[in-house]
Amino acid sequence: QITLKESGPTLVKPTQTLTLTCTFSGFSLSSSGLAVGWIRQPPGKALEWLAHIYWNDDKYYSSFLKSRLTITKDTSKNQVVLTMTNMDPADTSTYFCAQLTTSASYSYGFWGQGTLVTVSS
């Protein structure tokens, strides 16, 4: 059974750095063809893709946010970490992590429940 769960602060102040951790089970990120990504959703708005990291450590970032994002993995801990610098109230969103499978046309087949992050002073 594949599960993913996001963890991190629920409230951050403007200009601070956000660090989110995705802890997963049921698969290994050392397995060829797999990746874990981050997607966010502002309240009442659409999904926005942020980044993902592949089993071979290839990393891809949203062109809009690339300068602020870093994604890393710890295969031994089954974790993927996303950091976002210089947080702004516009970054208030629910942040999801999800498993991507290249064999399923690079789709996100399994998702975490999401974690709401509010940016406010």
Added chain:
Amino acid sequence: DIQMTQSPSSLSASVGDRVTITCRASQSISTLLSWYQQKPGKAPNLLIYGASTLQSGVPSRFSGSGSGTDFTLTISSLQPEDFATYYCQQSASSVMYTFGQGTKLEIK
């Protein structure tokens, strides 16, 4: 960057209706197109990948078609549990995946 445009942005329909949602890419994405269903307060759920392949466990009333720039998601006979928001997503650009803006399907 590849832009994804869904239409309509919202749709009212009745149980038993046949519904079609479209998604258009700003450039060709072959069949690297997925559809997701999202209910309020929940994570998205993958329905279709590769433009037309039904994800395991998804009811057969859902179907997808298209290639290149134009894609459709069809629900053949709406059920009460299908009222939700639907998103398309392209995965053709390894640099930047993008979602459509969503289609909210409401009960008439």
